[in-house]
Amino acid sequence: MISRYYLLGLATVLVIAISYYFVIALPAHNAALLQIERDKFDVLQKELASRHAIELQEKEQRKALLNTCISTAEARSSEYIKLNRKEVRGKKGVYGAPQHVFDVAARTKKDDLEECYRKYER
Numbered sequence: 001m002i003s004r005y006y007l008l009g010l011a012t013v014l015v016i017a018i019s020y021y022f023v024i025a026l027p028a029h030n031a032a033l034l035q036i037e038r039d040k041f042d043v044l045q046k047e048l049a050s051r052h053a054i055e056l057q058e059k060e061q062r063k064a065l066l067n068t069c070i071s072t073a074e075a076r077s078s079e080y081i082k083l084n085r086k087e088v089r090g091k092k093g094v095y096g097a098p099q100h101v102f103d104v105a106a107r108t109k110k111d112d113l114e115e116c117y118r119k120y121e122r
Contacts, residue, residue, distance in 0.1 A: 066120035073112035
């Protein structure tokens with residue numbers, strides 16, 4: 001008789017242990033693993049958003065630098081022409097310059113613009 005109760009008690013403990021594992025422990029473990037994966041995903045998503053924001057900021061900064069460089073190149077060309085111009089005889093307030101001045105200014109401007117695009121446009 002004792003062995004029958006002993007076997008029944010052992011079977012009950014075994015059933016309780018298995019039930020505990022499948023009803024409580026395994027779902028809790030799976031929920032913890034799922035939460036870890038969610039946290040990893042959130043971190044990666046924030047990192048991607050941060051990286052995208054940095055790239056966008058760098059792009060805007062390069063665009064601003066390109067515009068500044070273009071303006072500087074145009075101003076240098078105009079300044080070169082202004083420095084090398086002469087007043088036209090007989091016409092007060094009218095200025096002109098030899099063709100080579102315009103050629104040098106155009107070549108310099110072209111070279112400066114190429115340098116600007118090489119530096120800042122990607």
